[in-house]
Amino acid sequence: MSSLTQVSPAGNGGKDGPKATPASNFIRQIIDADNASGKHAGKVVTRFPPEPNGYLHIGHAKSICLNFGLANDYGGVCHLRFDDTNPVKEDVEYEESIKEMVEWLGFSFEKNLYYASDYFDKLYEFAQYFIERGLAYVDSQSADEIRANRGTLTEPGTNSPFRDRSAEENLCLFDEMKRGLHADGSQILRLKLDMASPNINLRDPAIYRIRHTEHHRTGNTWCVYPMYDYTHSISDAIERITHSLCTLEFEAHRPLYDWVLAQLVDAGKLPSPSPQQIEFSRLNLSYTVMSKRKLLELVETGLVNGWDDPRMMTLAGLRRRGFTPGSIRLFAERVGVSKAHQWIDMADLERALRDDLDASAKRAMAVLDPVRVVIENYPDGEFEECSAKVNPHDDAAGVRSFKFAREVFIEREDFMENPVKGFFRLVPGGEVRLRHGFIIKCERIEKDAAGNATTIFASYDPATKSGSGGRNVKGAIHWVAKIDGIQAEVRLYDRLFNVENPDSGEGDYKTYLNPHSLKTVTAWLEPSLANAKADVSYQFERNGYFTADRVDSKPGALVFNRAVTLKDGWKP
RNA sequence: AGGGGAGUCGCCAAGUGGUAAGGCACCGGAUUUUGAUUCCGGUAUACGUAGGUUCGAUCCCUUCCUCCCCUGCCA
DSSP: OHHHHOOOTTOSOOOOSOOOOOOOOHHHHHHHHHHHHTTTTTOOEEEEOOOSSSOOBHHHHHHHHHHHHHHHHTTOEEEEEEOOOOTTTOOHHHHHHHHHHHHHTTOOOTTOEEEGGGGHHHHHHHHHHHHHTTSEEEEOSOHHHHHHHTOOSSSOOOOOTTTTOOHHHHHHHHHHHHTTOSOTTTOEEEEOOOTTOSSGGGSSOEEEEEOOOOBTTTBTSOSEEEOHHHHHHHHHHHTTOSEEEEEGGGGGGHHHHHHHHHHHHHTTSSOSSOOEEEEEOOEEETTSOOOHHHHHHHHHTTSSSSTTOTTSOBHHHHHHHTOOHHHHHHHHHHHOOOSSOEEEOHHHHHHHHHHHHHTTOEEEOEESSEEEEEETTSOTTOEEEEEEESOTTOGGGOEEEEEEESEEEEEGGGBOSSOOTTOOSBOTTOEEEETTSOEEEEEEEEEOTTSOEEEEEEEEEGGGOTTSOOOOOSOEEOEEETTTOEEEEEEEEOOSBSSSOTTTSSSOGGGGBOTTSEEEEEEEEOGGGGGOOTTOEEEETTTEEEEEOTTTOBTTBOEEEEEEEOOOOOOO
16 A cells, blocks of 8 residues: 555655665554545544754654655645643744754645644633533642642552532633633642543643743733643644654553543544554664753753754754755664664664765865875976766766876875785885876885874876776875865764763763764865855765865865765775 | 553564565675775574464463653643
């Protein structure tokens, strides 16, 4: 079924690039079964429902790709709904950022943007209905008393002394709460379910609390705000969501979700069939932390440079680092979805980026750790034009050119004075090809007091220009000529933590921060990079994938971020 | 006996009564002016454990083990 409606496996971004084949999974099976039975008349409506209280991270990306991807594959729609029911934590700033990132990932929600706060009137009216039916009551106990009376995991709770207030009294009290006659925390509206339920979520859950706080969208219209379980189920039903996907920790909330909807459907206040809540496991990534609290702490304590620090697993950070939307969609597809707890290695995310970029990224040469090479048999002051394909996989991308001259830079690690076995780059007396240029031979070197090469004196073979069809040698290394090279700051990133799971280890996760997660160097770049823009990925040949930093890079003062290195199969 | 979930290759993940898909990683080999890419080939007598049912079990039943979630007026 799904294979017939399959459009773009890795999401609906529509961009070219590697795709993982969408695997069968338990959610697709449920949808297929619903489609077969005609439950939702073949419709698939999902939703991504963030609370606008923080920035999106790679874990959210999994959910976004899942919800939008499924809707897309089944010819349905996915709503972006802000779950903005708690004004003390939320802000428009977060809302804007979330919208920007969902779009960046390649998903569209123009016609499908919703707010839980748009349902406040209806939610209030339904709450009155629950009160009238004797299914909800205003509890005047303090938060502490309520907690004490909730019981424990193994002991039942005890009924509130206010549990049997009349519907009239409850209606009156609830109205007073709404009108602002009661202080925060002094009264609360609870569903009247079962204080002895083995499922604690069913022990008269709170559904409306008093918050004399301005809401970023409804202003001061309200001072009572509905809570998650109550709001979410109703919002899903109002929007005619068919499949409501959430993470595993909400499994125990499903009975409540179903109960609330069942009452309202029975009363003819909500349509049938109700949406089905389906839970899947969260994404855990090694060598990083994902909780909002820790991300916030890293930012606030200055351990990283903001929410979009390229070392952060926030979508803003990943974008700035140079990750592409396609790579994240590919990653989400590869990781799959199930109810088993998944621990994914950072390397898998990096792999997805390489796979996405290899086919499309422009190439350029850049020397990150330069050592000077003087080609003694090349006349000083002269130069020769060399060229190379912008993308070897795509002739249409054209060619770039750069000069070969007497003085060039090569990567320090591409030269070894005393080579180990198997090293086939430049060595004393040996030859190597300057990629896209000529074969050179190391004649002698000049060293500093510490024994490091400061200048390599070489000769070149004029008959070996790239493309001339002449002889060749085993090694080919990248280089940049001083005459037309440009210098730029390059930021080299490594994982933020040096242990696989900084979260659950003993002690403070901050003690596991990798002190070398950022290294800044001044590199020599080939001239074609002079106009590099953020959002355009380059492969620095033999080095990795880099992108101009979207905030710090300026024409004439370029700053590049290394998103990921190239795979390095060389083992000494 | 509090309730609810999960355990299939190093990491993910299909299969769900008929004799273990796929991806990533890894190991070979070919091509290569990126030690990249690409391409070929290899990689679970095995599905947490112990029993049972069956001609036959990863799939059904039972036992046990391990891990995760739930005692917010957060979502």
